[in-house]
Amino acid sequence: MRPKLVLFGDSITEGSFEESGWGASLANHFTRRADVILRGYSGYTTRFALKIIEKTMEGIGGDEKSPVTAVTVFFGANDAALPDRRHGLLHVPLAEYQKNLKSIYAYFKKIWPSAVVIFITPPPVDDEARIRLLPEDDTSGLPERTNEAAGEFAKACIAVAKECGSPVIDIWSKMQQVPDWEKSTLSDGLHLAALGNKVLFEEVLRELKAVGLSDETFPADAPPVESLL
């Protein structure tokens, strides 16, 4: 038996196999023990996630020999784009974000009843970096995302996780505990730098372990070479 971990989310999941990425770190950590399956969709909100969830998950399988043991659900960074700013078309109202998260949870529990669904809140936003990185055609001087809005979505995500009885990683709070978090954990005020990836990787490991999933409980799929000599 070789379990699967599925990573479902937006660009911060899609990019998780880039240099220092938290997804690649998970795959490396669980080498010989579990498969890490990447389902990341840049720019996607919970609203769009629901449109593609059936199609993008159907080939993953998840039978007895290779059950899906855990899924991370990591949306909100785009839902929280402010409605009256340049990425306003992405905005999803807070109540719909919560409803959508519950629908995503329900879908995973339907197709993989024994899987643990781990919610991840949106990460914090460095408002100043977002202003500094505005494109030339945006003369508003206003960030399209703010840390305050991300924080509201983070709280909403935590509430949904509690309601579902699911673990949740409050990466919005965790990352802000890192010294100089705006620059040390984020690459552009929104996406994760190497240190942000490391913080998230360790939090995912911790949550997996808390629900009984670790490199001690996943047996290796083949013996160490020393035992074959």
Added chain:
Amino acid sequence: MRPKLVLFGDSITEGSFEESGWGASLANHFTRRADVILRGYSGYTTRFALKIIEKTMEGIGGDEKSPVTAVTVFFGANDAALPDRRHGLLHVPLAEYQKNLKSIYAYFKKIWPSAVVIFITPPPVDDEARIRLLPEDDTSGLPERTNEAAGEFAKACIAVAKECGSPVIDIWSKMQQVPDWEKSTLSDGLHLAALGNKVLFEEVLRELKAVGLSDETFPADAPPVESLL
């Protein structure tokens, strides 16, 4: 339909999702298009690979919705360990190495008839680094692997690939074309440094493309967010 790429090999495959790793680079390159499945076994030779191939591949599946489209077979670095040196127990005679590679090929063609099997030769060895890194209890002053032996296994691997009508990546030759290859492409005279990983990643991409598999031919599994707005 979302294809799978399976990476089967020894420690240079097992470590391919470490920082800068060629496996993680493939997963990142084919994000939203294909799943990269890691089956790397540190210290393994072709002889040991045959003992575990059935068990380690059985959960991968490979049905119509998620066919295995390509497999890399990357063994030889341990088979080529010299018989009379400290890793001598790993040594596999050249003729058996070839026979084993053919058996691995036959197994993959049996379970996934439409998959392309891409052979990868063992990489070059920096004899001097291997001597420098001998443990204290080995006072022989002799490397346990040599570039000459690796080259013989590389030639043998190429011959098998030709016989099978399969593509082959001669990474033993390719890496030696890089300036200062001993230090620039290898981390310890045997395993790949960041540049060695990059060379291999690009060679795998090239071979996949040569058999019609690229990010142009694998369709994305979900539309770009812009088309949903």
